[in-house]
Amino acid sequence: MAHQTGLRRAQLAKLTGCNLETIRYYEKVGLLPPPPRSANGYRVYSPDLVQRLQFILRARDMGFAMEETRSLLSLTDSGTQTCAEVKLKTEAHLADVRQRISNLRRIEALLSQTASQCSGDNVPECAILDILRPEEGYATGH
CATH class of the missing domain: 1.10.1660.10 (Multidrug-efflux Transporter Regulator; Chain: A; Domain 2)
Structure with missing residues (x-):
């Protein structure tokens, strides 16, 4: 060697x-x-x-994600990448990030509303758990 x-x-x-x-x-x-x-x-x-x-x-x-990174690397490894290809991949990733942010904002609002309904007292009854429990007759499938 x-x-x-x-x-x-x-x-x-x-x-x-x-x-x-x-x-x-x-x-x-x-x-x-x-x-x-x-x-x-x-x-x-x-x-x-x-x-x-x-x-x-x-x-x-x-x-x-790893596969997105692998795809970007394969473009650079081949030496045939174009700015248009990289931009397309980046814009797709950006759309995904924006969707996740939107989902997180929705979750944040729901959690904030749920937490505000809880007394926080040292008692067994809890408004948060009540909200999380499915209603009678409600199907639990997603």
Whole structure:
């Protein structure tokens, strides 16, 4: 094996703020290719792999799912990506994020209304539990 220069996994983790196990996981699922090994058997992460991990971490921070990240990486890996393709994927993700925000706002309003109906007293009766219980004859299927 040729002598390789680069970072070992622990150094990569420290540099990027990514957990060692997460790096292993990304290798296992193919988001990060297996790095070459040095003569003494250590994995050696090149600057390209550091940049790839940073890309993955940024995508994760922006809420992209693993498959969405994989899709974005495949576009860049092939070198055939167009801004239009990336924008289309990003706009689809943005629509999903907006939908989740809308759902969370609805849940927040419902929880706020429900919590306001609770006395908070140290008694067995609880308005919150009453609201959560299905009504008589009400089908519980979703």
